[in-house]
Amino acid sequence: MFTLVQKVRDYECDLQGIVNNANYQHYLEHARHEFLLSRGVNFKALHEQGTDAVVARLTMAFKTPLTSGDEYECTVRVRKEGIKYIFLQDIFRLSDHKLVVRATVDTVCLVNGRLAASPDLDETFKADFEAE
Amino acid sequence: MFTLVQKVRDYECDLQGIVNNANYQHYLEHARHEFLLSRGVNFKALHEQGTDAVVARLTMAFKTPLTSGDEYECTVRVRKEGIKYIFLQDIFRLSDHKLVVRATVDTVCLVNGRLAASPDLDETFKADFEAE
Amino acid sequence: MFTLVQKVRDYECDLQGIVNNANYQHYLEHARHEFLLSRGVNFKALHEQGTDAVVARLTMAFKTPLTSGDEYECTVRVRKEGIKYIFLQDIFRLSDHKLVVRATVDTVCLVNGRLAASPDLDETFKADFEAE
Amino acid sequence: MFTLVQKVRDYECDLQGIVNNANYQHYLEHARHEFLLSRGVNFKALHEQGTDAVVARLTMAFKTPLTSGDEYECTVRVRKEGIKYIFLQDIFRLSDHKLVVRATVDTVCLVNGRLAASPDLDETFKADFEAE
Numbered sequence: 001m002f003t004l005v006q007k008v009r010d011y012e013c014d015l016q017g018i019v020n021n022a023n024y025q026h027y028l029e030h031a032r033h034e035f036l037l038s039r040g041v042n043f044k045a046l047h048e049q050g051t052d053a054v055v056a057r058l059t060m061a062f063k064t065p066l067t068s069g070d071e072y073e074c075t076v077r078v079r080k081e082g083i084k085y086i087f088l089q090d091i092f093r094l095s096d097h098k099l100v101v102r103a104t105v106d107t108v109c110l111v112n113g114r115l116a117a118s119p120d121l122d123e124t125f126k127a128d129f130e131a132e
Numbered sequence: 133m134f135t136l137v138q139k140v141r142d143y144e145c146d147l148q149g150i151v152n153n154a155n156y157q158h159y160l161e162h163a164r165h166e167f168l169l170s171r172g173v174n175f176k177a178l179h180e181q182g183t184d185a186v187v188a189r190l191t192m193a194f195k196t197p198l199t200s201g202d203e204y205e206c207t208v209r210v211r212k213e214g215i216k217y218i219f220l221q222d223i224f225r226l227s228d229h230k231l232v233v234r235a236t237v238d239t240v241c242l243v244n245g246r247l248a249a250s251p252d253l254d255e256t257f258k259a260d261f262e263a264e
Numbered sequence: 265m266f267t268l269v270q271k272v273r274d275y276e277c278d279l280q281g282i283v284n285n286a287n288y289q290h291y292l293e294h295a296r297h298e299f300l301l302s303r304g305v306n307f308k309a310l311h312e313q314g315t316d317a318v319v320a321r322l323t324m325a326f327k328t329p330l331t332s333g334d335e336y337e338c339t340v341r342v343r344k345e346g347i348k349y350i351f352l353q354d355i356f357r358l359s360d361h362k363l364v365v366r367a368t369v370d371t372v373c374l375v376n377g378r379l380a381a382s383p384d385l386d387e388t389f390k391a392d393f394e395a396e
Numbered sequence: 397m398f399t400l401v402q403k404v405r406d407y408e409c410d411l412q413g414i415v416n417n418a419n420y421q422h423y424l425e426h427a428r429h430e431f432l433l434s435r436g437v438n439f440k441a442l443h444e445q446g447t448d449a450v451v452a453r454l455t456m457a458f459k460t461p462l463t464s465g466d467e468y469e470c471t472v473r474v475r476k477e478g479i480k481y482i483f484l485q486d487i488f489r490l491s492d493h494k495l496v497v498r499a500t501v502d503t504v505c506l507v508n509g510r511l512a513a514s515p516d517l518d519e520t521f522k523a524d525f526e527a528e
Contacts, residue, residue, distance in 0.1 A: 009426040010439055011286060013279040015332060016179055017440070020275050021187050022157035029154070030405040037465070043406055044413070044464035047148055054197070055153050060190045068279060068440035069433070141294040142307055143418060145411040147464060149308070152407050162273040169333070175274055176281070176332035200308035200411060201301070280443055285451050286421035293418070311412055318461070319417050324454045 002035040002076040005094065008066050018065035024101045025058070028089050031074035032105070039124050050112045053121075056084065057106040063099045066091075072100060079130045083117045084108055088130075134167040134208040134260075137226065140198050150197035156233045157192070160221050163206035164237070171256050182244045185253075188216065189238040195231045198223075204232060211262045215249045216240055220262075266299040266340040266392075269358065272330050282329035288365045289324070292353050295338035296369070303388050314376045317385075320348065321370040327363045330355075336364060343394040347381045348372055352394075398431040398472040398524075401490065404462050414461035420497045421454070424485050427470035428501070435520050446508045449517075452480065453502040459495045462487075468496060475526045479513045480504055484526075 006027065014020040033043045046053065066072055071094035079086050087105040092098065109118040138159065146152040165175045168185075178185065198204055203226035211218050219237040224230065241250040270291065278284040297307045300317075310317065330336055335358035343350050351369040356362065373382040402423065410416040429439045432449075442449065462468055467490035475482050483501040488494065505514040 009422065010429050011278055011284050011422050011425055013440075014275055015176055015277040015279070015281045016184055016186075017279045021190070022154045022161070022275060025154035025157055026405065026407050029152075029407055033406050042465065044147055044409075052148055054148075055194055057194065058153070058190070058192045062187055062189065065186070069438065141290065142297050143290050143293055143410055143416050145308075146407055147409040147411070147413045149411045154407060158273065158275050161275055165274050174333065176277075201306065279440055280448055280450075285454070286418045286425070289418035289421055308411055316412055318412075319458055321458065322417070322454070322456045326451055326453065329450070 004031045004034050004074045008070045010068050018067045035076040052110045056108050060103045136163045136166050136206045140202045150199045167208040184242045188240050192235045268295045268298050268338045272334045282331045299340040316374045320372050324367045400427045400430050400470045404466045414463045431472040448506045452504050456499045
């Protein structure tokens with residue numbers, strides 16, 4: 001399972017003194033893109049070649065807030081359903097391994113702007129796909 | 133129903149040339165806070181008085197991307213389930229009223245850090261609550 | 265003189281309870297792009313045509329912080345120095361017209377990646393250029 | 397000299413395909429806060445104790461843009477002028493050590509909302525202060 005450790009940056013906290021929720025979506029995206037990269041797929045190059053991976057649906061459960069100074073681990077697992085890649089992602093606080101966010105991110109590929117299967121990505125993730 | 137019209141800012145678009153997904157979460161949050169304000173509730177003052185409204189769960193379906201120059205309308209409806217306030221929010225592109233994002237945002241109140249009902253918010257939103 | 269009125273969004277405030285400094289840079293950029301648009305120039309279209317307006321140098325003096333709920337006015341003036349467009353921008357708090365930020369933003373054009381004069385922009389801003 | 401190595405996250409790039417300028421201000425802030433932390437000073441705790449370090453003036457020269465996948469090094473040096481702490485910060489692209497941004501950040505302390513000297517910070521940074 002792919003994991004990425006990062007640290008909260010103070011500007012990501014809002015006036016409640018905790019990480020603003022939208023930033024967890026950034027954390028998840030960055031972890032997915034690093035996961036892609038670790039499998040040899042560059043998100044920007046993909047875009048320049050006419051293939052855009054886009055999020056179709058997102059569910060996030062917020063369990064424990066992160067705050068200034070916290071380090072966190074973001075996990076990435078993936079399974080395939082039709083033409084969708086379903087990413088299962090968790091964020092854990094590193095100090096006590098408490099669950100911060102649990103997310104499901106359904107993504108699809110737009111090839112030259114049209115919804116399409118991507119044989120290249122299928123091949124790339126072959127070894128990663130989990131059973132349902 | 134409460135609605136707020138805003139315009140995409142170019143820095144909200146990412147290297148795909150469309151609004152980065154996390155920004156829709158910002159749009160939804162801003163519309164909710166403006167909704168609160170229109171009902172006489174100030175999110176920051178609430179925080180300073182020891183009551184923090186926090187998101188417990190979020191579901192977003194991404195239908196049509198916004199891009200540079202687009203104006204959008206963000207709607208806010210609310211219903212009550214136990215101690216949760218469930219916000220039903222849509223974002224529409226103003227030019228053709230196409231659905232951009234459909235979201236469900238479950239929020240709860242932390243009073244001095246503990247999950248609690250907020251009789252004040254219940255009273256404030258009384259006229260807004262929708263039946264399931 | 266071009267001016268744009270906007271309102272602080274709560275997520276733009278950080279753990280100090282005031283607008284995070286980097287957001288003022290966003291406010292300035294958005295006002296410049298709206299200024300361009302009001303003169304018939306679309307920043308995104310410009311990029312797609314191979315001309316990128318980029319910031320070469322920025323000076324910001326932070327005078328009064330904005331916070332949750334504040335409305336602000338952002339002004340845009342421009343003068344020309346060689347191939348540089350120098351934007352003089354102020355942000356004022358609307359409630360008392362207090363100065364929030366005073367900025368000078370030196371921008372240049374990259375045409376197909378190379379520093380170059382832009383006769384089109386010169387023509388567009390002709391009536392706006394101020395004397396030094 | 398304090399340095400911090402980080403990596404560009406794709407959402408930090410805008411529709412020009414390069415890091416949006418405001419994010420460099422975030423990079424600089426994060427490096428300063430990590431510098432503080434390395435000297436035993438916690439920015440959030442400082443705020444909670446009534447002392448807010450705030451930026452009074454910022455100058456940034458943008459030399460080379462960062463883009464998706466780039467790693468960068470952010471440096472922090474500091475000198476004292478009256479009650480101001482002047483941070484001299486550079487951002488370098490790691491791959492070729494090219495200068496990305498050169499910045500000067502003048503900060504002051506607000507103690508309980510009023511401009512004031514901070515003997516604690518003076519003591520903390522004593523060994524770091526550079527001559528002009």
